[in-house]
Each structure stands twice: as C-alpha cells, then as structure tokens.
Amino acid sequence: MILAAIQTTQAIVIAGAFAVITAVGLYAGRWRKADLHDLDEWALGGRQFGGVLTWFLQGGSVYTTYSFVAVPALVFGAGAIGFFALPYLVITYLVAFLVVPRLWQLAHASGYVTPADFVRDRFKSRSLAAAVTLTGIVATMPYVALQVYGIEICMAQIGLPVQASLWTAFALLAIITYLAGLRSATLIAVVKDVLIWVTVVVAVIYVPLHLGGYGHAFSKVPASKLVLPGKLDGDYVTLAVGSGLALFLYPHTLTGALASKSRFVVQRNCIFLPVYTVMLGLLAILGYMAIAAGIHPSAHYGNNAAVPALLDKVFPPWFAGVGLASIAIGALVPAAMMAIAAANLFARNVWRELRPNTSPRRQTQVSKLASLVVKFGAVGFVLAAPTTYVVNFQLAAGVWILQTLPAVFVGVLWRKLPARAALAGWTVGIGYGTYLLVHAGFDSSSASFGIGSHHTELFIGVPALVANLLVTGGVALVLRLRGKETLQALATS
Amino acid sequence: MGQVEGEARSQRRRWALWLFVLPVAAIVYPPLYDRVHPTVGGVPFFVWYQLCVVVFGGIVTGVVYLLRGTERTVTG
Numbered sequence: 276m277i278l279a280a281i282q283t284t285q286a287i288v289i290a291g292a293f294a295v296i297t298a299v300g301l302y303a304g305r306w307r308k309a310d311l312h313d314l315d316e317w318a319l320g321g322r323q324f325g326g327v328l329t330w331f332l333q334g335g336s337v338y339t340t341y342s343f344v345a346v347p348a349l350v351f352g353a354g355a356i357g358f359f360a361l362p363y364l365v366i367t368y369l370v371a372f373l374v375v376p377r378l379w380q381l382a383h384a385s386g387y388v389t390p391a392d393f394v395r396d397r398f399k400s401r402s403l404a405a406a407v408t409l410t411g412i413v414a415t416m417p418y419v420a421l422q423v424y425g426i427e428i429c430m431a432q433i434g435l436p437v438q439a440s441l442w443t444a445f446a447l448l449a450i451i452t453y454l455a456g457l458r459s460a461t462l463i464a465v466v467k468d469v470l471i472w473v474t475v476v477v478a479v480i481y482v483p484l485h486l487g488g489y490g491h492a493f494s495k496v497p498a499s500k501l502v503l504p505g506k507l508d509g510d511y512v513t514l515a516v517g518s519g520l521a522l523f524l525y526p527h528t529l530t531g532a533l534a535s536k537s538r539f540v541v542q543r544n545c546i547f548l549p550v551y552t553v554m555l556g557l558l559a560i561l562g563y564m565a566i567a568a569g570i571h572p573s574a575h576y577g578n579n580a581a582v583p584a585l586l587d588k589v590f591p592p593w594f595a596g597v598g599l600a601s602i603a604i605g606a607l608v609p610a611a612m613m614a615i616a617a618a619n620l621f622a623r624n625v626w627r628e629l630r631p632n633t634s635p636r637r638q639t640q641v642s643k644l645a646s647l648v649v650k651f652g653a654v655g656f657v658l659a660a661p662t663t664y665v666v667n668f669q670l671a672a673g674v675w676i677l678q679t680l681p682a683v684f685v686g687v688l689w690r691k692l693p694a695r696a697a698l699a700g701w702t703v704g705i706g707y708g709t710y711l712l713v714h715a716g717f718d719s720s721s722a723s724f725g726i727g728s729h730h731t732e733l734f735i736g737v738p739a740l741v742a743n744l745l746v747t748g749g750v751a752l753v754l755r756l757r758g759k760e761t762l763q764a765l766a767t768s
Numbered sequence: 769m770g771q772v773e774g775e776a777r778s779q780r781r782r783w784a785l786w787l788f789v790l791p792v793a794a795i796v797y798p799p800l801y802d803r804v805h806p807t808v809g810g811v812p813f814f815v816w817y818q819l820c821v822v823v824f825g826g827i828v829t830g831v832v833y834l835l836r837g838t839e840r841t842v843t844g
Contacts (some may be wrong), residue, residue, distance in 0.1 A: 355802075356798040360820040365825040369788045372829055489810030501804050501812050508798045515795070543835050548825035556819045560811070 285587070287434040288596025289603065293447065296463045296604055299368035300451030303459035314639045317456035318388055318619050320534045326543055328461055329535040333544055334551045335464035335608035336531040337367075338523065340416075343471070343602045344579055345474065347665070350562030351570070353591045354500030356507055357559055359514040364552040366519025372545040374684050375523055376538035380688070383538075389616070390623040390683050391531055397686050400694035401628065406701050407679050408624040411526045414676040415617040417668035418525070419653040422610035424665045427657060428576050429599040432583040438658060444607065445654050446712060449647050452611045456643075457534055460611040467608050470601035472554070473723030478586070478598070479557045482564045485589045492567035495528035500566070509731035510721050517736035521677040524684070526616035527609065574661065610650065619647035663718065671712050674736040678704035681747040696751035704743025711735040784835040808832035 307323070309316040324332060349357030378393065380434065388639070390411060395404035423441060430440040451459045486492040503511055510746045522528055532541050565581040568588060573580035585599035622642035627633050633641070659666055682697040712735055715722045721732045795801075796820065804812040 355814055358815060358818060361822055365791055365822055366797055368825065368829060369791065372832070373785070373788075483810075490807070491810070492809070493810050493812065499806070502814055503798055503800075503802045505799070508802075511798050512796060539838060546826050546830040546833060549822050549829075552820060552822045556815065556822065560815060 280434055282433040282587075282592060282595075284592035285596035285599060286435060287737065288593055289429075289433070289435075289600045290450075292597075292600035292604060293406055293444065296466055296607070297447050297451065297543040299466055300447075300459035303451070303462045304455035306455075306458055306462065311454070311456060311466050312636050312639050314388060314619070314622070314635060314642060315386075317639050318615050318642060320457040320461055320528065322383070323533060323536050324461065324534050324540070325536060328465075329531070329540050330544055330547055331464040331468055332457075332461045332534060332612075333528070333531040333548060333711060334468060335460060335605075336528050336612045337364075337548065338551050338555060338605070339609040339668075340422045340602075340606040343422070343558060343605050344428060344582060346427045346559050347562035347565070347582045348578040348580075350500075350559045351565050351581035352572070354497075355503045356511060356558070357562060357695050358632070359511050359518075360559060361552060361556055362512070362515035363522075364549065364555065365520040366516055367522045368545040368548055370684075371519055371523045371532075372542060374687050375529070375532050375545075376443070377687050378529070378539045378683075379532055379535070379538040379541050380759050382533050386602050388533070389526055389619050389623055390524070390679070391620055394682050394686060395624065398682070398694035398697065400698070403698045403701070404577075404624060404628075405696045407682050407700060408620050410679050410701075410705070411620050412617050414621075414672035415526060415613050416649070416653065416656075417665065417672045417690075418527075419613045419617070419649060420656050420665045421669045422606040422613070423657040424579075424662065425606040426603045428580050429603040431575065432580060432587055433596075441658065444603070445650050448607050448611055452615065452646060452650075453643050457530065457612070457615060460608055460615070461534070463604065463611070464608045464662060468600065469596060470529040471605055474586070474601045475557055477555050477594070478561060480640055482561065482568075482585070482589055486567050492564055495567040496563050497566075500563070505553060507732060509724075509733050512616075513737040514721075514732035515721075517734045517740065518673060518675055520680060520684075520740070520748060522735065524676050524679050525613075526620055527652055528529050530612055530616045530619070552636055558582070579666075612651075614646040614649040615642075617649050618642045621645040638686045667718050671709075671717070674708040674712060674720060675705060677736040677740050678708060678743050680718040680740060681743060685747070691751075693751055693754050696747045696749075696754060699743075699750045700743040700747030703746045704739045707742045708735055708739030711739065780837050781835050787828050787832050791821055791828050794798045794821045794824065 309321050311317045315322055344359050367680065381393060385396055391404045391408040394407045416446050425436055426444055427441055431437050483489045483492050516659045535541055561582050565585040568585055569587065570581055570584045572578050573584065583599055587595045589600060619642050622638050622645060626641050627638060678701050683701045685692055686697065711722050720735050723730050723736050724738060725731060801817045802814055806813055808816045
C-alpha cells in the first residue's frame with residue numbers, strides 16, 4: 276500500500292544506512308590498495324579474498340531481492356510452493372562444489388574473468404562464446420531490474436517519492452562501483468549482512484510473539500497453503516533442480532567465486548553458504564506470518580510488498596527502518612555485482628572481440644562505463660515498463676541462462692565435448708524454451724506436460740535443458756563417429 | 769594454493785562424491801515430506817524438514833571436502 280505521507284523515522288534510518296554504505300564503499304577504493312585500472316583488481320578485487328570475505332561476497336551474489344522479497348511473496352500469495360527455494364539452494368551448492376572449483380583453477384591459470392572467456396579459450400569457438408556472452412547479458416539485465424524493483428518497494432512502503440529515491444540510490448551505487456569496483460560490493464556486503472541478520476533474527480522471535488506464537492500464527496494460515504498440492508510436485512522439483520543447475524551459470528555468481536584466493540575457499544563456501552539458506556527459509560516463513568498478521572496484497576506491488584508491509588506493521592518505526600534498509604541494501608550488493616559481471620562480458624567478449632588491439636587499461640575503462648549503462652538502464656526500465664514485465668523477464672532469464680549449461684559446466688567436466696555440439700544444443704534449448712514461454716503467455720515459467728491422460732506442471736527451463744542435452748549429446752556422438760571413420764579411412768588409404 | 773593443475777590428485781577418493789546422492793534423495797520427491805504434522809513449535813513439517821535437509825547438505829559437503837583432501841593435504 277502506498278501511503279500518502281512520508282514516514283519520517285523510517286526514512287531517516289534508511290538515509291542513515293545509505294550514508295554508511297556510501298562511506299564504506301568509498302573507503303573500499305583505498306582498502307588493500309592496488310591499481311584499479313587493472314581489470315582483475317577492479318572487477319575481481321584482485322582475486323585475493325579469503326574464506327570469510329568470499330562468504331559475504333558470495334552471499335551477496337546468491338541471496339538477492341529474489342530471496343528477500345520474491346520468495347516470501349510467493350509463500351504469502353501461493354503458499355508452500357515458495358519453499359522450492361530450499362531444495363533449489365541445496366542442489367545449487369552440490370553442483371557448485373562439483374564444477375566451480377575446477378572452473379576457478381582454469382580461470383586462475385589462464386586469467387579468465389567471465390564464463391565466456393572460458394568458453395572462448397576452451398572451445399576455440401567465437402560463435403559459442405558469442406552465444407554464452409549474449410545469454411549472459413540478456414539474462415543478467417532483468418535480474419538487475421528485479422533488484423531495482425525490490426528497492427522501489429521498500430521506498431514506496433514508507434511513502435518516499437519512488438523516482439527520486441531510486442535515482443539517488445543508483446547514482447550513489449554507480450559512483451561507488453565505478454571508483455572501487457568489486458571491493459566496494461564486498462565491504463558493503465558485510466554491512467548488509469549485519470543488518471539483514473539482525474532483522475531476520477529479531478523478526479523470527481518478535482513477529483510470532485506479536486501474533487501469539489508460531490502455533491497460533493500458523494493456525495491463521497489457510498491449510499491449503501501449508502502443503503503442496505499434488506499436481507505441483509513436478510513443478511516444485513523441476514523449479515528446484517532447474518534453478519539449482521542455473522545459479523552458477525549466471526556471470527555474477529562466478530564473479531564472486533573468482534574473487535577468492537583459492538579453489539579450496541570456493542569449496543569451503545559450498546559448506547558454509549547454506550547458513551544463508553536457513554536465513555532464507557526463516558524469511559519465507561515471514562510470508563506465512565504476513566498472512567497471519569492480516570497483511571493485504573498491495574494495490575501497486577501485489578504480493579511482493581508482503582514482507583516490507585509486515586515489517587512496517589509489527590515493528591516500531593526505527594526498527595522497521597532497519598529492516599527495510601537491509602532489504603534495500605541487500606538489493607544493492609547483487610545489483611553492483613551483476614552490473615560488473617555484465618559489463619565484463621561486454622568489455623571482454625564483445626568489445627575486445629571486435630577490437631583485438633584494446634589495451635587492458637582500455638578494457639577496464641570500457642567495463643567501468645558499461646557498468647554505469649547497466650545500472651541506469653535497469654532503473655529506467657523499471658520506471659518505464661509495467662512491473663509485471665520485470666518479474667516475467669526474470670523468469671524467462673532463468674530459462675535462458677540454463678541453456679548455457681553444456682557449454683560451461685559440461686565444458687568444464689568433459690574435455691572432449693565439441694563446440695558444434697554445445698552450440699547446436701544451445702540453439703535448440705533457447706528456441707524450445709522461448710517457444711514454451713511464449714506459449715505460456717510469457718507470464719509464467721511453468722507449463723503443462725504429459726503423456727496420454729497424465730499431465731503435470733513443469734518448470735519450462737528443465738524440458739528445454741533436456742532437449743538441449745539430447746541434441747548436444749547426439750551431435751557429439753555423430754561428430755565422434757564421423758571422426759573415427761575419417762581416421763579409419765586415413766589408415767586404410 | 770598452488771599452480772599445479774592437479775588432474776591426478778583431484779581424482780582422490782572419487783567415490784566420496786556419491787555421498788551427494790543423500791541430500792538430493794531427501795528432497796527430490798516432495799510427497800515424502802509434503803505434510804503439516806508433526807509440527808515443531810508450530811512450524812509445519814514441510815518447512816522444518818527442508819530446513820534440516822539444508823543443514824544436512826552442508827554437512828555432507830563438509831564430509832566430502834575432508835575426504836577428498838583439503839588445502840593442507842592436497843597441494844594442487
């Protein structure tokens with residue numbers, strides 16, 4: 276609900292929090308001082324972070340507005356299906372443990388900054404690298420827009436003028452990241468975590484007390500929302516598996532991993548990052564608490580305003596300010612990382628590909644400027660486009676990025692995969708996935724699949740990935756058989 | 769940390785990776801845990817069971833990490 280008057284106390288707390296992160300972000304430029312004209316320093320913080328800093332940084336890249344706003348909103352609006360985020364993140368770290376440390380090693384040895392750098396070098400294929408670059412940029416943009424949207428909801432909750440506050444927030448972020456790069460995202464991630472942990476711990480204790488205990492609060496939630504309807508089992512699992520496989524294909528999550536100083540740091544973080552998943556689960560429970568507290572969907576933001584409205588309703592104004600500030604800053608950290616990652620793709624895999632003589636210093640300059648374009652482009656998009664577009668494009672982005680799995684993950688694990696096979700798979704996966712999205716009206720990431728009379732809802736990304744993998748495997752097999760025939764022909768001639 | 773590719777060493781105790789089947793098996797079939805009771809402190813089974821699997825997944829990953837070799841035991 277948009278209130279006419281500005282809630283002064285909350286606004287002062289949020290402004291104070293933004294002042295703190297601006298100071299921290301500007302200090303980051305001098306922290307562990309290095310030449311920030313070097314892309315490794317600007318975009319990867321010098322590839323030197325140990326376990327603790329990488330934990331904060333990766334936490335900042337994985338847990339975004341999607342976790343803090345969209346998942347509790349799904350629980351609030353649709354019920355148990357929103358908890359797919361838990362199995363999703365279980366699978367994410369198992370997959371990450373298998374693939375990302377190896378990718379770190381290869382990146383460390385050869386100086387890769389983006390997933391497309393790896394693909395370009397590993398497959399020696401410009402077209403496959405272009406496909407991965409294009410998918411990475413296209414999939415990251417709506418993800419940045421979702422972060423902007425999350426901040427907008429927090430600002431609107433306390434009656435701040437949306438346009439002015441969003442431009443201010445992103446102007447600050449743009450200056451900080453332009454100057455200090457990933458170092459600023461890392462230090463702000465630490466501040467953000469202190470705020471968000473305080474908010475969540477206080478909320479899971481205070482909110483149920485306020486509502487008469489968990490038992491009483493849950494009794495107010497319609498029983499149908501507490502369990503998963505049987506027909507959504509397939510949707511639940513495919514959402515979890517598809518999203519779990521996709522997360523570390525996004526360029527910004529790889530940025531977080533590559534900023535660490537060793538592959539063992541990456542492995543250890545797969546052990547300790549689930550601590551955040553527990554926090555996410557607690558936040559998702561707040562979606563139920565919002566129902567119990569009698570929160571209504573907002574006229575303007577629908578279910579997405581559920582948790583901000585809950586914090587604002589049950590807490591004293593100053594602490595509501597802390598909670599809303601933590602959600603807003605929780606969106607700024609990933610937004611900065613996504614902008615850096617998308618900008619790196621542009622600088623290294625588009626610009627440098629077209630102008631091979633670009634000096635490393637110039638590359639960094641291009642990347643810095645591109646990161647500004649990404650941020651302001653996202654703000655402009657969110658303010659101009661209908662809000663449903665933001666959420667729908669993000670769903671589509673999840674389907675598309677998953678189609679780079681053969682090129683990136685299979686490329687890491689299986690050395691003999693030919694580029695043409697991965698490219699054929701990508702083409703089919705993107706084509707089929709997009710067809711299914713359009714067929715579903717482009718406002719849902721699920722569609723009905725079935726054999727005969729048995730039908731089930733599935734997350735579109737997974738059938739598209741299956742088609743992709745079948746084509747990739749098929750083409751790889753054919754090329755291999757043809758290769759053997761050629762060898763035999765050579766041997767007999 | 770080292771620059772060595774460590775291809776041979778990264779094969780160390782490869783079987784340990786099969787332990788990852790356990791957390792996946794625990795969540796891959798929702799009818800297994802799709803119910804409200806027993807609740808814990810009012811929280812439905814569906815929720816707290818999955819929170820437990822999240823922690824279990826982290827523990828399994830930790831065990832696999834130790835079995836496959838840490839920074840001190842593997843130089844590659």
